Amino acid sequence: MSVVDTIKEQIESNDILLYMKGTPRFPQCGFSSRASEAIMSCGARFAFVNILESPEIRAEMPKYANWPTFPQLWIKGELIGGCDIIAEMAANGELKELIDTVVVEDDAAAE
8 A cells, every 4th residue: 555545545534634743642743732732622533643653644745735734634535724724713613613513424424
């Protein structure tokens, strides 16, 4: 499986996915910390990929996403953005609304 195939599979398999430096419990940069805190404050579970442990994903992801920096938030296969966008969306309530729609869809699909 190529690196791009791995990235595609990760994005397709996880409704809410954060590519970050470190982990939500132990972020390795301030931007990843702010992004993961904003997502956690929405109360939904999310997947993450620690790009520091995956140098091939770290190298390929900016080209795949056409987004040069980390963290990167993906929801339902769509790139939402990086730390500043995540923080802005969290501040104005858009992030919680978006995440809540994903959680409702997942609950409905499980029934």
